[in-house]
Amino acid sequence: MDLKPLDRQILSARSLRVREHILNMSTDGGCFTGASLSCTDLLVFLYEHVLNIRPDTVMDVNRDYLLLSKGHDVPALYGLFAEIGMIDPQRLRNHLSSTDSIYWHPNRSVPGVEFHSGSLGHLLAVGIGIALDIKLRGGTNRVFVILGDGELNEGSVWEACLTAAAKKIDNLIVVIDRNHFQANARTEELIPLDPIDAKFKAFGWNAFNVDGHDMDALNEVFSTALTGATTPTVVIASTIRGSGVPSIQERADRWFCNFTHEEVASLIEELHGAEQTTLTSETLVVR
Protein backbone atom coordinates (compact mmCIF):
# COMPACT_ATOMS: atom_id res chain seq x y z
CA MET A 1 0.00 0.00 0.00
CA ASP A 2 1.36 3.39 -1.03
CA LEU A 3 1.78 6.21 1.43
CA LYS A 4 -0.18 9.41 1.00
CA PRO A 5 1.90 12.12 -0.74
CA LEU A 6 1.75 14.24 2.42
CA ASP A 7 3.13 11.41 4.55
CA ARG A 8 5.92 10.86 2.08
CA GLN A 9 6.76 14.57 2.22
CA ILE A 10 6.87 14.54 6.02
CA LEU A 11 9.11 11.48 6.12
CA SER A 12 11.48 12.85 3.56
CA ALA A 13 11.82 16.18 5.36
CA ARG A 14 12.41 14.41 8.65
CA SER A 15 15.07 12.12 7.18
CA LEU A 16 16.86 15.16 5.84
CA ARG A 17 16.88 16.80 9.26
CA VAL A 18 18.12 13.63 10.94
CA ARG A 19 20.94 13.35 8.41
CA GLU A 20 21.91 16.94 9.17
CA HIS A 21 22.08 16.08 12.87
CA ILE A 22 24.27 13.05 12.10
CA LEU A 23 26.68 15.16 10.06
CA ASN A 24 26.76 17.79 12.80
CA MET A 25 27.81 15.08 15.27
CA SER A 26 30.56 13.91 12.89
CA THR A 27 33.10 16.44 14.10
CA ASP A 28 34.94 17.39 17.31
CA GLY A 29 35.59 13.72 18.03
CA GLY A 30 33.28 12.35 15.37
CA CYS A 31 30.88 9.42 15.29
CA PHE A 32 29.90 6.41 13.21
CA THR A 33 28.55 8.52 10.37
CA GLY A 34 28.25 5.90 7.62
CA ALA A 35 26.37 3.37 9.75
CA SER A 36 24.05 6.06 11.11
CA LEU A 37 23.13 7.39 7.67
CA SER A 38 22.26 3.91 6.40
CA CYS A 39 19.51 3.30 8.96
CA THR A 40 18.10 6.84 9.06
CA ASP A 41 15.15 6.23 6.74
CA LEU A 42 14.33 2.98 8.52
CA LEU A 43 14.16 4.65 11.91
CA VAL A 44 12.21 7.63 10.59
CA PHE A 45 9.67 5.28 9.00
CA LEU A 46 9.32 3.02 12.04
CA TYR A 47 8.80 5.86 14.52
CA GLU A 48 6.32 7.64 12.26
CA HIS A 49 4.24 4.75 10.95
CA VAL A 50 4.76 1.62 13.04
CA LEU A 51 5.80 2.23 16.65
CA ASN A 52 3.41 3.64 19.24
CA ILE A 53 6.31 5.40 20.98
CA ARG A 54 5.79 9.11 21.61
CA PRO A 55 7.25 11.44 24.23
CA ASP A 56 4.17 10.89 26.42
CA THR A 57 4.13 7.08 26.06
CA VAL A 58 7.84 6.47 26.47
CA MET A 59 7.35 4.78 29.86
CA ASP A 60 3.95 3.20 29.06
CA VAL A 61 3.83 -0.53 29.77
CA ASN A 62 1.95 -1.00 26.48
CA ARG A 63 4.48 0.83 24.31
CA ASP A 64 6.31 -0.89 21.51
CA TYR A 65 10.02 -1.36 22.11
CA LEU A 66 12.78 -0.49 19.70
CA LEU A 67 16.21 -1.80 20.62
CA LEU A 68 19.24 -0.55 18.76
CA SER A 69 21.47 -3.60 18.84
CA LYS A 70 23.94 -2.01 16.41
CA GLY A 71 24.41 0.74 18.95
CA HIS A 72 26.96 2.72 16.98
CA ASP A 73 24.21 4.14 14.77
CA VAL A 74 22.79 6.03 17.74
CA PRO A 75 23.38 9.48 16.15
CA ALA A 76 20.47 8.57 13.84
CA LEU A 77 18.28 7.72 16.82
CA TYR A 78 19.24 10.84 18.78
CA GLY A 79 18.79 13.00 15.69
CA LEU A 80 15.31 11.52 15.26
CA PHE A 81 14.52 11.93 18.96
CA ALA A 82 15.40 15.61 18.65
CA GLU A 83 12.96 15.91 15.73
CA ILE A 84 10.01 14.16 17.38
CA GLY A 85 10.26 15.87 20.75
CA MET A 86 11.75 12.98 22.68
CA ILE A 87 14.78 15.02 23.69
CA ASP A 88 15.72 18.69 23.59
CA PRO A 89 17.54 19.29 20.26
CA GLN A 90 20.07 21.34 22.18
CA ARG A 91 21.35 18.12 23.75
CA LEU A 92 22.82 17.04 20.42
CA ARG A 93 25.38 19.80 20.87
CA ASN A 94 26.53 17.94 24.00
CA HIS A 95 27.79 15.05 21.88
CA LEU A 96 30.93 13.69 23.60
CA SER A 97 30.66 16.21 26.41
CA SER A 98 31.12 14.78 29.91
CA THR A 99 28.19 16.95 31.02
CA ASP A 100 25.69 14.78 29.14
CA SER A 101 25.15 11.13 28.17
CA ILE A 102 25.29 11.62 24.40
CA TYR A 103 28.23 9.58 23.13
CA TRP A 104 29.09 6.98 20.50
CA HIS A 105 26.72 4.32 21.86
CA PRO A 106 23.24 4.47 23.43
CA ASN A 107 22.76 5.34 27.08
CA ARG A 108 19.41 4.41 28.55
CA SER A 109 19.19 7.51 30.69
CA VAL A 110 18.22 9.28 27.45
CA PRO A 111 14.40 9.18 27.11
CA GLY A 112 13.41 6.65 24.47
CA VAL A 113 16.56 4.55 24.72
CA GLU A 114 15.29 1.22 26.05
CA PHE A 115 18.69 -0.30 26.74
CA HIS A 116 22.34 0.44 26.31
CA SER A 117 24.27 -1.30 23.56
CA GLY A 118 27.56 -1.11 21.76
CA SER A 119 28.79 -4.64 22.18
CA LEU A 120 27.28 -6.39 19.18
CA GLY A 121 25.06 -9.45 19.48
CA HIS A 122 23.36 -8.55 22.76
CA LEU A 123 19.99 -6.98 22.18
CA LEU A 124 18.27 -9.79 20.33
CA ALA A 125 18.46 -11.79 23.56
CA VAL A 126 17.33 -8.78 25.59
CA GLY A 127 14.48 -8.30 23.12
CA ILE A 128 13.45 -11.92 23.62
CA GLY A 129 13.14 -11.28 27.35
CA ILE A 130 11.04 -8.16 26.84
CA ALA A 131 8.84 -9.90 24.25
CA LEU A 132 8.36 -12.93 26.53
CA ASP A 133 7.21 -10.70 29.37
CA ILE A 134 4.76 -8.90 27.09
CA LYS A 135 3.33 -12.28 26.08
CA LEU A 136 3.18 -13.46 29.69
CA ARG A 137 1.13 -10.40 30.55
CA GLY A 138 -1.13 -10.80 27.51
CA GLY A 139 0.08 -7.54 25.93
CA THR A 140 -0.16 -6.70 22.24
CA ASN A 141 2.87 -4.43 22.01
CA ARG A 142 5.80 -5.49 19.88
CA VAL A 143 9.56 -5.54 20.14
CA PHE A 144 11.73 -4.33 17.24
CA VAL A 145 15.46 -5.06 17.28
CA ILE A 146 17.71 -3.27 14.80
CA LEU A 147 20.70 -5.42 13.87
CA GLY A 148 23.61 -4.49 11.67
CA ASP A 149 24.55 -6.92 8.90
CA GLY A 150 28.11 -7.16 10.22
CA GLU A 151 26.58 -7.97 13.60
CA LEU A 152 25.36 -11.24 12.09
CA ASN A 153 28.96 -12.48 12.47
CA GLU A 154 28.28 -12.79 16.20
CA GLY A 155 27.29 -16.30 17.28
CA SER A 156 25.01 -14.97 19.99
CA VAL A 157 22.66 -13.64 17.28
CA TRP A 158 22.08 -17.13 15.92
CA GLU A 159 21.83 -18.66 19.38
CA ALA A 160 19.07 -16.17 20.18
CA CYS A 161 17.41 -16.86 16.80
CA LEU A 162 17.04 -20.52 17.74
CA THR A 163 15.51 -19.68 21.10
CA ALA A 164 13.14 -17.06 19.63
CA ALA A 165 11.84 -19.53 17.07
CA ALA A 166 11.55 -22.32 19.64
CA LYS A 167 9.47 -20.10 21.91
CA LYS A 168 7.36 -18.83 18.96
CA ILE A 169 7.97 -15.23 19.93
CA ASP A 170 5.61 -13.74 17.37
CA ASN A 171 5.77 -10.21 18.78
CA LEU A 172 9.49 -9.93 17.97
CA ILE A 173 10.63 -8.26 14.75
CA VAL A 174 14.28 -8.02 13.76
CA VAL A 175 15.15 -5.33 11.23
CA ILE A 176 18.53 -5.75 9.59
CA ASP A 177 20.27 -2.64 8.33
CA ARG A 178 21.77 -4.45 5.35
CA ASN A 179 24.28 -1.84 4.17
CA HIS A 180 26.76 -4.47 2.94
CA PHE A 181 29.60 -3.12 5.04
CA GLN A 182 31.05 -4.05 8.37
CA ALA A 183 33.55 -1.77 10.05
CA ASN A 184 36.33 -1.61 7.48
CA ALA A 185 35.26 -4.11 4.83
CA ARG A 186 32.47 -5.16 2.50
CA THR A 187 30.56 -8.00 4.18
CA GLU A 188 30.60 -10.26 1.14
CA GLU A 189 34.37 -9.88 0.83
CA LEU A 190 35.08 -10.67 4.49
CA ILE A 191 32.34 -12.91 5.89
CA PRO A 192 29.70 -13.51 3.17
CA LEU A 193 26.17 -13.33 4.54
CA ASP A 194 23.91 -13.91 1.55
CA PRO A 195 21.33 -15.29 1.45
CA ILE A 196 20.23 -13.81 4.76
CA ASP A 197 16.51 -14.46 4.30
CA ALA A 198 17.10 -18.17 3.66
CA LYS A 199 19.23 -18.42 6.80
CA PHE A 200 16.47 -16.96 8.95
CA LYS A 201 13.81 -19.06 7.26
CA ALA A 202 15.87 -22.15 7.98
CA PHE A 203 15.88 -21.04 11.62
CA GLY A 204 12.08 -20.93 11.60
CA TRP A 205 11.54 -17.20 11.08
CA ASN A 206 9.35 -15.23 8.67
CA ALA A 207 11.66 -13.27 6.38
CA PHE A 208 11.05 -10.22 4.18
CA ASN A 209 13.33 -8.18 1.96
CA VAL A 210 12.83 -4.49 1.34
CA ASP A 211 14.58 -1.39 0.05
CA GLY A 212 15.42 0.37 3.31
CA HIS A 213 15.30 3.83 1.75
CA ASP A 214 11.95 3.48 -0.06
CA MET A 215 9.20 4.63 2.29
CA ASP A 216 6.39 3.13 0.18
CA ALA A 217 8.17 -0.22 0.05
CA LEU A 218 8.80 -0.12 3.80
CA ASN A 219 5.13 0.66 4.36
CA GLU A 220 4.06 -2.27 2.25
CA VAL A 221 6.44 -4.79 3.79
CA PHE A 222 5.78 -3.82 7.38
CA SER A 223 2.01 -3.88 6.78
CA THR A 224 2.38 -7.49 5.66
CA ALA A 225 5.06 -8.50 8.15
CA LEU A 226 3.10 -7.34 11.16
CA THR A 227 -0.07 -9.22 10.27
CA GLY A 228 -0.81 -12.64 11.71
CA ALA A 229 2.72 -13.79 12.47
CA THR A 230 3.05 -17.00 14.46
CA THR A 231 6.85 -16.96 14.57
CA PRO A 232 9.43 -14.20 14.93
CA THR A 233 9.91 -12.02 11.86
CA VAL A 234 12.97 -10.54 10.18
CA VAL A 235 12.89 -7.66 7.73
CA ILE A 236 16.10 -7.37 5.75
CA ALA A 237 16.32 -3.75 4.71
CA SER A 238 18.77 -3.18 1.91
CA THR A 239 20.49 0.14 2.58
CA ILE A 240 23.46 2.24 1.54
CA ARG A 241 26.22 3.10 3.95
CA GLY A 242 26.55 6.86 4.10
CA SER A 243 23.17 7.20 2.33
CA GLY A 244 22.30 10.73 1.23
CA VAL A 245 25.86 12.03 1.10
CA PRO A 246 27.50 10.80 -2.14
CA SER A 247 31.07 11.72 -1.19
CA ILE A 248 31.07 9.20 1.68
CA GLN A 249 28.56 6.69 0.30
CA GLU A 250 29.57 3.05 0.11
CA ARG A 251 33.11 3.68 1.23
CA ALA A 252 34.78 1.19 3.51
CA ASP A 253 36.98 3.95 4.89
CA ARG A 254 34.08 6.23 5.90
CA TRP A 255 32.50 4.28 8.72
CA PHE A 256 33.65 6.38 11.60
CA CYS A 257 34.14 10.00 10.56
CA ASN A 258 35.65 12.97 12.30
CA PHE A 259 35.33 15.85 9.84
CA THR A 260 36.47 19.43 10.12
CA HIS A 261 33.75 22.02 10.69
CA GLU A 262 34.18 23.21 7.08
CA GLU A 263 33.74 19.68 5.77
CA VAL A 264 30.56 19.25 7.80
CA ALA A 265 29.15 22.49 6.39
CA SER A 266 30.01 21.36 2.88
CA LEU A 267 28.58 17.85 3.43
CA ILE A 268 25.31 19.34 4.63
CA GLU A 269 25.16 21.37 1.41
CA GLU A 270 25.87 18.17 -0.46
CA LEU A 271 22.96 16.56 1.37
CA HIS A 272 20.77 19.31 -0.09
CA GLY A 273 22.00 18.69 -3.63
CA ALA A 274 25.24 20.61 -3.92
CA GLU A 275 28.31 19.11 -5.56
CA GLN A 276 30.47 16.53 -3.81
CA THR A 277 32.77 17.68 -1.07
CA THR A 278 36.51 17.31 -1.27
CA LEU A 279 37.39 15.59 1.97
CA THR A 280 40.85 16.09 3.43
CA SER A 281 40.26 14.95 7.00
CA GLU A 282 41.97 11.77 8.02
CA THR A 283 40.18 8.47 7.66
CA LEU A 284 40.00 6.69 10.98
CA VAL A 285 40.19 3.00 11.57
CA VAL A 286 38.67 2.44 14.96
CA ARG A 287 38.37 -1.30 14.93
Add this chain to the structure above:
Amino acid sequence: MTYEEQLAEIAMRDERLIVMTAENRAAIRNLPTILGDRFIDVGIAEQTMIGAAAGLALRGRVVIVHALAAFLTMRAFEFIRTDVGIADLPVIMVGGVPGILSDGNGPTHQAIEDVSIMRGIPNVQVFCPADATDLELGLPHIIASGHPCYIRFTNDVATVAHNTEFRIGISEVVHGPAQGLRDVTILTYGTMMRHVIEAASMLETEGICVQVSNMRTLKPIDVQRIVDAAQSSDLVVTIEDHFRTGGLYSIVAETLLDHAITAHVLPIGLGDRWFRPARLSEVLIHHELTSLAITKRILVALDEYPLLPQHELSIATHGSTQH
Protein backbone atom coordinates in the same frame (compact mmCIF):
# COMPACT_ATOMS: atom_id res chain seq x y z
CA MET B 1 12.44 -27.21 52.38
CA THR B 2 14.43 -27.98 49.24
CA TYR B 3 15.75 -25.26 46.97
CA GLU B 4 13.06 -25.83 44.36
CA GLU B 5 10.32 -25.98 46.98
CA GLN B 6 11.53 -22.61 48.22
CA LEU B 7 11.53 -21.16 44.69
CA ALA B 8 8.01 -22.47 44.12
CA GLU B 9 6.90 -20.99 47.40
CA ILE B 10 8.42 -17.59 46.65
CA ALA B 11 6.96 -17.64 43.13
CA MET B 12 3.49 -18.28 44.54
CA ARG B 13 3.48 -15.05 46.52
CA ASP B 14 5.73 -12.93 44.29
CA GLU B 15 4.37 -12.76 40.76
CA ARG B 16 7.52 -10.96 39.60
CA LEU B 17 9.58 -14.15 39.91
CA ILE B 18 10.66 -15.93 36.72
CA VAL B 19 12.88 -19.03 36.77
CA MET B 20 15.12 -19.65 33.78
CA THR B 21 17.62 -22.31 32.85
CA ALA B 22 20.05 -23.01 30.05
CA GLU B 23 18.92 -26.62 30.01
CA ASN B 24 20.26 -27.37 33.46
CA ARG B 25 17.49 -28.70 35.64
CA ALA B 26 19.33 -30.68 38.31
CA ALA B 27 18.06 -28.54 41.19
CA ILE B 28 14.74 -27.48 39.66
CA ARG B 29 13.38 -30.63 38.09
CA ASN B 30 9.81 -30.16 39.30
CA LEU B 31 9.46 -26.45 38.63
CA PRO B 32 8.24 -26.56 34.99
CA THR B 33 4.97 -28.15 36.09
CA ILE B 34 4.57 -25.86 39.08
CA LEU B 35 5.52 -22.56 37.45
CA GLY B 36 4.12 -23.09 33.95
CA ASP B 37 4.94 -20.09 31.74
CA ARG B 38 7.12 -18.58 34.43
CA PHE B 39 9.66 -21.36 33.91
CA ILE B 40 11.69 -20.67 30.77
CA ASP B 41 14.27 -23.10 29.41
CA VAL B 42 16.20 -21.38 26.59
CA GLY B 43 18.24 -24.46 25.68
CA ILE B 44 22.01 -24.68 25.90
CA ALA B 45 22.38 -20.95 25.37
CA GLU B 46 23.84 -19.18 28.39
CA GLN B 47 24.33 -15.86 26.62
CA THR B 48 20.74 -15.79 25.38
CA MET B 49 19.52 -16.72 28.86
CA ILE B 50 21.34 -13.81 30.49
CA GLY B 51 20.29 -11.31 27.82
CA ALA B 52 16.67 -12.47 28.01
CA ALA B 53 16.80 -12.33 31.80
CA ALA B 54 17.90 -8.69 31.50
CA GLY B 55 14.96 -8.04 29.18
CA LEU B 56 12.52 -9.65 31.62
CA ALA B 57 14.03 -7.65 34.49
CA LEU B 58 13.60 -4.43 32.47
CA ARG B 59 9.87 -5.21 32.49
CA GLY B 60 9.83 -5.54 36.27
CA ARG B 61 10.58 -9.21 36.78
CA VAL B 62 13.01 -10.74 39.24
CA VAL B 63 14.75 -13.50 37.33
CA ILE B 64 16.57 -16.49 38.80
CA VAL B 65 18.70 -18.17 36.14
CA HIS B 66 20.45 -21.54 36.27
CA ALA B 67 23.38 -23.06 34.42
CA LEU B 68 26.54 -24.91 35.30
CA ALA B 69 28.75 -22.42 37.11
CA ALA B 70 31.59 -22.64 34.59
CA PHE B 71 29.40 -21.87 31.58
CA LEU B 72 27.23 -19.33 33.36
CA THR B 73 30.13 -17.23 34.59
CA MET B 74 32.50 -17.66 31.66
CA ARG B 75 30.54 -18.32 28.47
CA ALA B 76 28.05 -15.63 29.40
CA PHE B 77 30.51 -13.37 31.19
CA GLU B 78 30.22 -10.36 28.93
CA PHE B 79 26.42 -10.62 28.94
CA ILE B 80 26.45 -10.64 32.74
CA ARG B 81 28.81 -7.69 32.86
CA THR B 82 27.17 -5.68 30.11
CA ASP B 83 23.46 -6.48 30.30
CA VAL B 84 22.99 -7.28 33.98
CA GLY B 85 25.92 -5.50 35.65
CA ILE B 86 25.89 -2.13 33.89
CA ALA B 87 22.10 -1.92 34.17
CA ASP B 88 22.13 -3.18 37.80
CA LEU B 89 19.15 -5.46 37.16
CA PRO B 90 17.66 -7.96 39.63
CA VAL B 91 18.95 -11.10 37.96
CA ILE B 92 20.08 -13.86 40.30
CA MET B 93 22.57 -16.18 38.66
CA VAL B 94 22.76 -19.62 40.21
CA GLY B 95 25.84 -21.60 39.22
CA GLY B 96 25.59 -25.39 39.54
CA VAL B 97 28.47 -27.69 40.53
CA PRO B 98 30.92 -24.89 41.32
CA GLY B 99 34.41 -25.52 42.61
CA ILE B 100 35.35 -29.06 43.53
CA LEU B 101 31.71 -30.15 43.24
CA SER B 102 32.37 -30.68 39.53
CA ASP B 103 34.56 -33.61 40.72
CA GLY B 104 35.05 -35.91 37.70
CA ASN B 105 34.08 -33.51 34.90
CA GLY B 106 37.53 -32.21 34.13
CA PRO B 107 38.89 -28.69 33.73
CA THR B 108 36.29 -27.59 31.15
CA HIS B 109 33.66 -27.73 33.89
CA GLN B 110 35.71 -26.42 36.79
CA ALA B 111 34.41 -23.09 38.04
CA ILE B 112 37.27 -22.21 40.35
CA GLU B 113 37.67 -18.62 39.17
CA ASP B 114 33.95 -17.80 39.47
CA VAL B 115 34.23 -15.75 42.65
CA SER B 116 37.11 -13.80 41.16
CA ILE B 117 35.39 -12.85 37.93
CA MET B 118 31.92 -12.26 39.33
CA ARG B 119 33.09 -10.00 42.12
CA GLY B 120 34.96 -7.93 39.56
CA ILE B 121 31.69 -6.70 38.05
CA PRO B 122 30.30 -3.54 39.65
CA ASN B 123 26.79 -4.01 41.13
CA VAL B 124 27.05 -7.83 41.16
CA GLN B 125 26.89 -9.44 44.61
CA VAL B 126 28.44 -12.86 45.28
CA PHE B 127 26.80 -15.30 47.71
CA CYS B 128 28.56 -18.59 48.51
CA PRO B 129 26.32 -20.52 50.89
CA ALA B 130 27.98 -23.17 53.04
CA ASP B 131 25.11 -25.62 52.56
CA ALA B 132 21.47 -25.96 51.57
CA THR B 133 20.26 -24.40 54.81
CA ASP B 134 22.53 -21.41 54.39
CA LEU B 135 21.22 -20.96 50.85
CA GLU B 136 17.64 -21.16 52.06
CA LEU B 137 18.33 -18.52 54.72
CA GLY B 138 20.06 -16.19 52.29
CA LEU B 139 17.91 -16.44 49.17
CA PRO B 140 15.04 -14.19 50.34
CA HIS B 141 17.55 -11.49 51.25
CA ILE B 142 19.26 -11.75 47.88
CA ILE B 143 15.89 -11.46 46.11
CA ALA B 144 14.89 -8.51 48.30
CA SER B 145 18.15 -6.70 47.56
CA GLY B 146 16.97 -5.74 44.07
CA HIS B 147 20.50 -6.10 42.69
CA PRO B 148 22.22 -8.77 40.64
CA CYS B 149 23.82 -11.65 42.49
CA TYR B 150 25.89 -14.69 41.62
CA ILE B 151 25.10 -17.67 43.83
CA ARG B 152 27.64 -20.48 44.11
CA PHE B 153 25.04 -23.23 44.45
CA THR B 154 25.33 -26.14 46.85
CA ASN B 155 22.79 -28.60 48.20
CA ASP B 156 25.17 -29.99 50.85
CA VAL B 157 23.48 -31.02 54.07
CA ALA B 158 24.37 -28.56 56.81
CA THR B 159 27.11 -29.65 59.22
CA VAL B 160 26.92 -26.46 61.26
CA ALA B 161 24.04 -24.63 62.89
CA HIS B 162 23.30 -21.28 61.28
CA ASN B 163 22.17 -19.34 64.30
CA THR B 164 23.15 -15.93 63.00
CA GLU B 165 20.52 -13.92 61.22
CA PHE B 166 21.41 -13.63 57.53
CA ARG B 167 22.54 -10.23 56.42
CA ILE B 168 24.23 -9.48 53.11
CA GLY B 169 27.82 -8.51 53.83
CA ILE B 170 27.90 -10.05 57.31
CA SER B 171 29.61 -13.35 58.06
CA GLU B 172 28.82 -15.75 60.89
CA VAL B 173 31.01 -17.54 63.40
CA VAL B 174 30.02 -21.19 63.15
CA HIS B 175 32.65 -22.73 65.42
CA GLY B 176 34.88 -21.70 68.31
CA PRO B 177 34.82 -18.54 70.39
CA ALA B 178 32.70 -15.75 68.94
CA GLN B 179 35.24 -13.19 70.07
CA GLY B 180 38.46 -12.81 72.03
CA LEU B 181 41.98 -13.94 71.27
CA ARG B 182 42.63 -17.28 69.63
CA ASP B 183 45.45 -19.08 67.87
CA VAL B 184 43.79 -19.55 64.51
CA THR B 185 40.90 -17.97 62.63
CA ILE B 186 39.65 -19.87 59.61
CA LEU B 187 37.68 -17.95 57.03
CA THR B 188 35.85 -20.12 54.54
CA TYR B 189 32.79 -20.45 52.34
CA GLY B 190 30.84 -23.03 50.39
CA THR B 191 31.30 -26.75 50.30
CA MET B 192 34.65 -26.69 52.16
CA MET B 193 32.78 -25.93 55.38
CA ARG B 194 32.24 -29.55 56.43
CA HIS B 195 35.95 -30.34 56.11
CA VAL B 196 36.91 -27.14 57.89
CA ILE B 197 34.68 -27.91 60.85
CA GLU B 198 36.25 -31.36 61.22
CA ALA B 199 39.71 -29.83 60.97
CA ALA B 200 38.85 -27.27 63.65
CA SER B 201 37.83 -30.08 66.01
CA MET B 202 41.09 -31.92 65.33
CA LEU B 203 43.09 -28.77 66.02
CA GLU B 204 41.26 -28.34 69.30
CA THR B 205 42.33 -31.78 70.44
CA GLU B 206 45.89 -30.48 69.87
CA GLY B 207 45.07 -27.61 72.22
CA ILE B 208 44.72 -24.99 69.49
CA CYS B 209 41.99 -22.42 69.89
CA VAL B 210 40.20 -22.01 66.55
CA GLN B 211 37.41 -19.79 65.32
CA VAL B 212 35.68 -20.65 62.05
CA SER B 213 33.70 -18.08 60.11
CA ASN B 214 31.27 -18.74 57.28
CA MET B 215 31.77 -15.72 55.05
CA ARG B 216 28.38 -16.12 53.30
CA THR B 217 28.66 -13.21 50.85
CA LEU B 218 32.09 -12.61 49.34
CA LYS B 219 30.77 -9.40 47.85
CA PRO B 220 30.02 -7.37 49.76
CA ILE B 221 32.57 -8.82 52.15
CA ASP B 222 32.46 -8.63 55.93
CA VAL B 223 35.45 -6.33 56.36
CA GLN B 224 35.21 -6.24 60.13
CA ARG B 225 35.47 -10.01 60.35
CA ILE B 226 38.72 -9.98 58.40
CA VAL B 227 40.18 -7.13 60.43
CA ASP B 228 39.22 -8.89 63.64
CA ALA B 229 40.71 -12.17 62.41
CA ALA B 230 44.03 -10.46 61.77
CA GLN B 231 44.04 -8.60 65.04
CA SER B 232 42.82 -11.38 67.31
CA SER B 233 44.64 -14.45 66.07
CA ASP B 234 48.19 -15.58 65.38
CA LEU B 235 47.26 -17.13 62.09
CA VAL B 236 44.48 -16.42 59.62
CA VAL B 237 43.63 -19.28 57.27
CA THR B 238 41.55 -18.91 54.14
CA ILE B 239 40.07 -22.15 52.86
CA GLU B 240 38.34 -22.25 49.50
CA ASP B 241 37.88 -24.48 46.47
CA HIS B 242 38.98 -21.68 44.19
CA PHE B 243 42.12 -20.44 42.49
CA ARG B 244 44.36 -18.43 44.75
CA THR B 245 43.88 -15.41 42.47
CA GLY B 246 40.80 -13.34 43.11
CA GLY B 247 39.08 -15.47 45.72
CA LEU B 248 38.88 -15.16 49.49
CA TYR B 249 42.65 -15.07 49.96
CA SER B 250 42.84 -12.10 47.58
CA ILE B 251 39.92 -10.44 49.32
CA VAL B 252 41.68 -10.82 52.69
CA ALA B 253 44.88 -9.43 51.21
CA GLU B 254 43.04 -6.42 49.77
CA THR B 255 41.21 -5.82 53.02
CA LEU B 256 44.31 -5.99 55.19
CA LEU B 257 46.18 -3.68 52.83
CA ASP B 258 43.28 -1.23 52.94
CA HIS B 259 43.61 -1.15 56.74
CA ALA B 260 47.42 -1.27 56.86
CA ILE B 261 47.28 -4.44 58.95
CA THR B 262 50.01 -7.08 58.82
CA ALA B 263 49.04 -10.68 59.46
CA HIS B 264 50.13 -14.23 58.75
CA VAL B 265 47.63 -15.60 56.26
CA LEU B 266 47.76 -19.20 55.10
CA PRO B 267 45.94 -19.74 51.80
CA ILE B 268 44.49 -23.21 51.45
CA GLY B 269 42.86 -23.69 48.08
CA LEU B 270 43.64 -24.69 44.53
CA GLY B 271 46.66 -22.51 43.83
CA ASP B 272 47.11 -21.70 40.18
CA ARG B 273 46.19 -25.08 38.63
CA TRP B 274 43.02 -26.83 37.58
CA PHE B 275 42.35 -29.70 39.93
CA ARG B 276 42.75 -33.37 39.12
CA PRO B 277 39.38 -34.73 37.95
CA ALA B 278 38.23 -37.60 40.14
CA ARG B 279 35.51 -38.58 42.54
CA LEU B 280 35.20 -35.86 45.15
CA SER B 281 36.77 -37.83 47.99
CA GLU B 282 39.89 -38.36 45.88
CA VAL B 283 40.03 -34.74 44.75
CA LEU B 284 40.15 -33.75 48.39
CA ILE B 285 42.97 -36.17 49.13
CA HIS B 286 44.99 -35.27 46.05
CA HIS B 287 44.84 -31.55 46.75
CA GLU B 288 45.32 -31.83 50.53
CA LEU B 289 41.88 -30.49 51.26
CA THR B 290 40.65 -33.25 53.61
CA SER B 291 40.11 -32.29 57.21
CA LEU B 292 43.26 -34.18 58.19
CA ALA B 293 45.36 -32.48 55.53
CA ILE B 294 43.98 -29.08 56.50
CA THR B 295 44.83 -29.79 60.16
CA LYS B 296 48.40 -30.75 59.30
CA ARG B 297 48.93 -27.71 57.09
CA ILE B 298 47.71 -25.38 59.82
CA LEU B 299 49.93 -27.05 62.45
CA VAL B 300 52.96 -26.70 60.17
CA ALA B 301 52.13 -23.05 59.53
CA LEU B 302 51.79 -22.34 63.23
CA ASP B 303 55.27 -23.77 63.70
CA GLU B 304 56.79 -21.92 60.77
CA TYR B 305 55.39 -18.45 61.17
CA PRO B 306 57.12 -16.23 63.73
CA LEU B 307 54.78 -14.40 66.04
CA LEU B 308 53.98 -10.87 64.98
CA PRO B 309 54.86 -8.17 67.52
CA GLN B 310 51.26 -7.17 68.13
CA HIS B 311 50.42 -10.68 69.31
CA GLU B 312 53.23 -11.25 71.80
CA LEU B 313 51.65 -9.16 74.50
CA SER B 314 48.29 -10.78 74.09
CA ILE B 315 49.76 -14.25 74.46
CA ALA B 316 51.58 -13.23 77.62
CA THR B 317 48.28 -11.89 78.93
CA HIS B 318 45.99 -14.68 77.85
CA GLY B 319 48.30 -17.66 77.49
CA SER B 320 45.99 -19.43 75.13
CA THR B 321 48.60 -20.79 72.78
CA GLN B 322 50.26 -24.15 72.86
CA HIS B 323 52.95 -23.69 70.30
